Amino acid sequence: MKNRLTPLFYLLFFGLFAGLSAQETQSVAERETTPLFADEGALPVRLNYSNTEMKRKTNDSTYLNSVMQYQKADGNWDSMEIRVRARGNWRMKNCFLTPVKIRIRKAAAKGTLFEGNKELKVVLPCANSDIGNDWVLKELLAYKMYEIITPYHFKTRRLAVAYTDQRGKKGKDYELEGFLIEDISRVADRVGGKKLKRSVHPLQQEDICSIQNDFFQFLIGNTDYSAAYQHNGKLIFVEGMKAIPVPYDFDMSGLVNANYAVVSEIQNEKLPISRVTQRLFRGWQRDAALYEETRQRYISKKPEIMALLNSYKSEFKSSKQFEEMQEFVAGFFEVLEDQENYRDKIISSLRTSK
Incomplete structure (x- = not known):
């Protein structure tokens, strides 16, 4: 039986959870997954x-x-x-x-x-080689890691x-x-929302969801995205919440580290890094408590994320490709777990509304 919610339930649901943060609401947000993606x-x-x-x-x-x-x-x-x-x-x-x-x-x-x-x-692989197939696995794991963090x-x-x-x-x-x-459209259906086609400034998007996305892009070392211009990302709207970013396409990331990957220029904005394996935090200034909440959420998910990576170790054609990916993700947690490193690499890099 499909899990359908009635209009009355929506009224009760959002009335009850209106005072919750986006993070707290996530525990009750996800609904139906089709059999294709349940396996x-x-x-x-x-x-x-x-x-x-x-x-x-x-x-x-x-x-x-x-x-x-x-x-x-x-x-x-x-x-x-x-x-x-x-x-x-x-x-x-x-x-x-x-x-x-x-x-x-x-x-x-x-x-x-x-x-x-x-x-x-x-x-599908960009290169017809074992390493090309490994790049596909690494990009798949990027999606799987974000799935651990949020239902969106x-x-x-x-x-x-x-x-x-x-x-x-x-x-x-x-x-x-x-x-x-x-x-x-399936993502939106699954969380009881709808897709948005219009642009929404990042500071007008859901705070926790936006910070989670920015942390994730930092985790995988990705600059090939823009929440403002919906470049490699979509927006969905869930009643009672602001616009929620949903990222995709991670082949240009430092996590994948494909030989064709380059630091992206969105709207001709040149970034102060030269390689995709150099992390650069691209988040915006928001409530400091929300940043700390997101930081602790990622740290709490470290064992699950590392276990996910390890579960794919035998699937890689090249052990070097797997080890580089594992070390790259571990480097993200080293930033989060060290107060000075976290302040230097993330908090001091926050952008304003300019």
């Missing part, structure tokens, strides 16, 4: 399309027709008609494979593992991808790491 195991899928044709013939509104096969829990395979298009301008021009967006008709998804999901993003996140599902790149009458086969990202 943490890698889902075997088979994709078959021309990567060249995808790049040349698709855009935001033009899709190619294709079929996706996936393995069910009983080991048998099923298939489903889908529509696919390229996404990600930089990766589309520079990567071995372009990331794709999938659309699934409601009738095609009905009764399948994909029911309830109309649009999905698929992350994108759900992901790891994929074991058998991809056939159609080239004329022949095709070339690849075995790849990949993962699915749910659509922002």
Whole structure:
């Protein structure tokens, strides 16, 4: 049975919790997760399309027709008609494979593992190599870490991808790491909210949620985002709260540390770092107590976050890639756990409304 809340319940709920902080409200915020994202195991899928044709013939509104096969829990395979298009301008021009967006008709998804999901993003390796697959794993773990911190996140599902790149009458086969990202509409539904299309200044966004996002971007060493311009982030609105940022796309982060990653310039703003592995806190001045609350939340989640990383150790092709990622995350907690380091790297870096 689906967990639906009545309008009367909403009135009672938000009347009861109106005085709570965003952090306290989070414990009762999350609702329904579709079966596709309820399972943490890698889902075997088979994709078959021309990567060249995808790049040349698709855009935001033009899709190619294709079929996706996936393995069910009983080991048998099923298939489903889908529509696919390229996404990600930089990766589309520079990567071995372009990331794709999938659309699934409601009738095609009905009764399948994909029911309830109309649009999905698929992350695929930028480089056709073991290290390229490890980069995908590291980006997946970024999503998984944020999931530990807040219910206002994108759900992901790891994929074991058998991809056939159609080239004329022949095709070339690849075995790849990949993962699915749910659509922002599903995120909003899951927390009883709705997506926002308009821009909202960061200081007008939910304080705790915004600080959590800024801490997370600092954790993974990401500059390729802007809460103000919704660059690699979406906004959702939950009744009784301000706009809530939901981040995505972390391949340019220091956590992933891909060989193509560069420090980003949003709105031509040059940042005082030269490498993505140099952390820079990008948060705004807010109530100091909220910063301390968020700091302590992250510290309390350290064992769970480190355990998450360790659970993927054997999945990496390169032990060096795993160890670098683990050390990078440990460095974040070293900043938070040392008062002087925390004050120097985070509190002294807070931006004003300028």
